[in-house]
Amino acid sequence: MLLLALDTATPAVTVALHDGTDVIASSSQVDARRHGELLLPAVDRVLAEAGVKLDAVTGIVVGVGPGPYTGLRVGLMTADTFGLVLGVPVHGVCTLDGLAYAADIEKGPFVVATDARRKEVYWARYADSRTRLTDPAVDRPADIADQVAGLPAVGAGALLYPDTFPSAHEPEHVSAAALAALAAEKLAAGEELAAPRPLYLRRPDAQVPKNYKVVTPK
Amino acid sequence: MADEPLVLGIETSCDETGVGIVRGTTLLADAVASSVDEHARFGGVVPEVASRAHLEAMVPTIDRALKEAGVSARDLDGIAVTAGPGLAGALLVGVSAAKAYAYALGKPLYGVNHLASHICVDQLEHGALPEPTMALLVSGGHSSLLLSSDITSDVRPMGATIDDAAGEAFDKIARVLNLGFPGGPVIDRYAREGDPEAIAFPRGLTGPRDPAYDFSFSGLKTAVARWIEAKRAAGEEVPVRDVAASFQEAVVDVLTRKAVRACKDEGVDHLMIGGGVAANSRLRALAQERCEAAGIRLRVPRPKLCTDNGAMVAALGAEMVARGRPASSWDLSADSSLPVTDPHVPGHDHGHDHVHEVSKENLYS
Numbered sequence: 001m002l003l004l005a006l007d008t009a010t011p012a013v014t015v016a017l018h019d020g021t022d023v024i025a026s027s028s029q030v031d032a033r034r035h036g037e038l039l040l041p042a043v044d045r046v047l048a049e050a051g052v053k054l055d056a057v058t059g060i061v062v063g064v065g066p067g068p069y070t071g072l073r074v075g076l077m078t079a080d081t082f083g084l085v086l087g088v089p090v091h092g093v094c095t096l097d098g099l100a101y102a103a104d105i106e107k108g109p110f111v112v113a114t115d116a117r118r119k120e121v122y123w124a125r126y127a128d129s130r131t132r133l134t135d136p137a138v139d140r141p142a143d144i145a146d147q148v149a150g151l152p153a154v155g156a157g158a159l160l161y162p163d164t165f166p167s168a169h170e171p172e173h174v175s176a177a178a179l180a181a182l183a184a185e186k187l188a189a190g191e192e193l194a195a196p197r198p199l200y201l202r203r204p205d206a207q208v209p210k211n212y213k214v215v216t217p218k
Numbered sequence: 219m220a221d222e223p224l225v226l227g228i229e230t231s232c233d234e235t236g237v238g239i240v241r242g243t244t245l246l247a248d249a250v251a252s253s254v255d256e257h258a259r260f261g262g263v264v265p266e267v268a269s270r271a272h273l274e275a276m277v278p279t280i281d282r283a284l285k286e287a288g289v290s291a292r293d294l295d296g297i298a299v300t301a302g303p304g305l306a307g308a309l310l311v312g313v314s315a316a317k318a319y320a321y322a323l324g325k326p327l328y329g330v331n332h333l334a335s336h337i338c339v340d341q342l343e344h345g346a347l348p349e350p351t352m353a354l355l356v357s358g359g360h361s362s363l364l365l366s367s368d369i370t371s372d373v374r375p376m377g378a379t380i381d382d383a384a385g386e387a388f389d390k391i392a393r394v395l396n397l398g399f400p401g402g403p404v405i406d407r408y409a410r411e412g413d414p415e416a417i418a419f420p421r422g423l424t425g426p427r428d429p430a431y432d433f434s435f436s437g438l439k440t441a442v443a444r445w446i447e448a449k450r451a452a453g454e455e456v457p458v459r460d461v462a463a464s465f466q467e468a469v470v471d472v473l474t475r476k477a478v479r480a481c482k483d484e485g486v487d488h489l490m491i492g493g494g495v496a497a498n499s500r501l502r503a504l505a506q507e508r509c510e511a512a513g514i515r516l517r518v519p520r521p522k523l524c525t526d527n528g529a530m531v532a533a534l535g536a537e538m539v540a541r542g543r544p545a546s547s548w549d550l551s552a553d554s555s556l557p558v559t560d561p562h563v564p565g566h567d568h569g570h571d572h573v574h575e576v577s578k579e580n581l582y583s
């Protein structure tokens with residue numbers, strides 16, 4: 001097994017190569033505005049560091065979000081296209097699950113929250129690092145205070161809103177290394193992974209024009 | 219000719235997911251998936267809706283283009299992609315796909331300019347572009363007069379709209395007339411049964427002191443809307459066909475007049491018209507008439523090649539390969555306001571050779 005994992009759902013542009021047992025190379029850069037620019041050079045670097053060619057990869061793992069859309073699509077489009085050319089499966093993993101896995105918490109419950117911008121967080125509750133209890137959701141921190149009260153929390157969304165998440169801690173962003181390790185574990189256990197479909201959780205912003213604006217001065 | 223470059227082009231600057239394949243100046247495939255129906259109820263292209271649709275459509279559209287062309291991806295000589303200008307989020311989907319595709323295949327990547335691609339597509343219809351070429355590009359996003367002596371390296375803006383694009387004016391007037399979106403085809407249809415001289419709508423920027431090659435459609439749009447509103451206020455029926463014909467005439471009169479004048483002033487004996495509005499039947503007819511009178515040869519590609527598509531990007535990519543232009547680096551990014559003067563986008567990391575070493579290496583050889 002040789003998995004190439006990537007995630008662009010958070011400000012981190014993160015890539016890792018996993019041989020089924022260990023992460024053999026990885027790269028993480030935090031720059032929310034340059035996902036498109038940074039991802040492919042990072043893939044190239046990770047492959048070079050591991051001394052393997054892309055066509056040796058047996059599967060692609062991609063973070064499906066939730067995440068702000070423009071960046072999120074960079075990873076998904078890249079993963080889909082690699083899958084097309086290489087003819088290997090493309091597995092989707094919820095980005096929050098990757099963070100939960102990296103948090104390495106044996107006994108929860110705890111919360112993972114990422115920054116959804118617009119003063120909202122993407123979040124879910126976990127029983128432990130491998131077990132998600134709720135569907136990923138997008139909310140204002142104040143509106144979920146009751147549901148997360150007293151729980152430890154990880155992720156940039158938790159660190160950003162200490163009023164709601166007073167015991168927030170690292171990891172801040174997802175790492176492809178965690179995503180790959182989680183996927184490798186599930187695949188080895190014979191589990192099916194999700195399809196690589198984006199979790200937007202919001203409808204596109206679009207106003208239906210009521211009518212055209214009258215131009216004749218009144 | 220088998221030694222001409224075989225190039226796949228990807229276009230996602232607006233609401234069409236286009237993947238085209240050319241061999242030199244020969245069109246092999248032109249696969250387009252459009253999200254236009256999803257935008258219709260909003261009366262205009264919604265960027266996020268377009269971006270989501272591009273992500274869904276990309277892989278199937280690439281597959282369709284390869285089947286249509288009957289070629290194998292392994293035989294491609296390069297991958298070209300629209301790097302700008304256009305909707306930022308939409309462009310980024312195409313650029314991400316093109317980079318991953320080129321990288322995985324071990325082929326060079328060419329980030330190209332959307333406007334230069336609109337000009338270059340005519341090579342697929344009428345053979346090599348004459349040099350220099352005067353081009354009138356008219357669509358929902360652009361209205362410009364461009365002069366190019368080499369489509370891969372030199373595109374000079376002669377004039378452009380100072381307010382609305384021509385296609386935007388069609389959309390807005392169609393909305394005032396309750397004809398739906400997009401406005402171009404429906405206005406064209408109604409105009410065919412109307413009288414283009416029924417109403418004398420203004421011709422923007424055509425005074426003796428106005429800039430010779432710039433356009434303005436905002437005043438026209440307002441004049442047409444006011445005329446319609448006055449009719450409605452008076453309780454009279456709006457003569458939709460005559461309004462459509464007279465409005466359309468005002469637009470195409472100015473476009474063709476200025477384009478022909480630019481050709482004469484610059485001593486250019488060819489005029490190329492591209493962009494979605496080039497599909498307009500009256501624009502084609504009037505341009506033909508005026509070019510003939512002025513001894514100018516008119517080149518307008520078939521309507522499907524005038525609207526946004528991947529073949530036009532492939533056509534410019536093939537020209538980049540043929541003329542030995544350097545490939546773009548792997549950090550190529552989308553630039554929503556890419557200037558028309560940059561037909562080719564090398565990427566930021568240019569000069570760092572390792573990316574090119576990777577791109578030249580064929581993983582399957």
Ligand SMILES: [Zn+2]
Pocket residue numbers: 332336357359493494525526
């Ligand atoms: Zn266009």
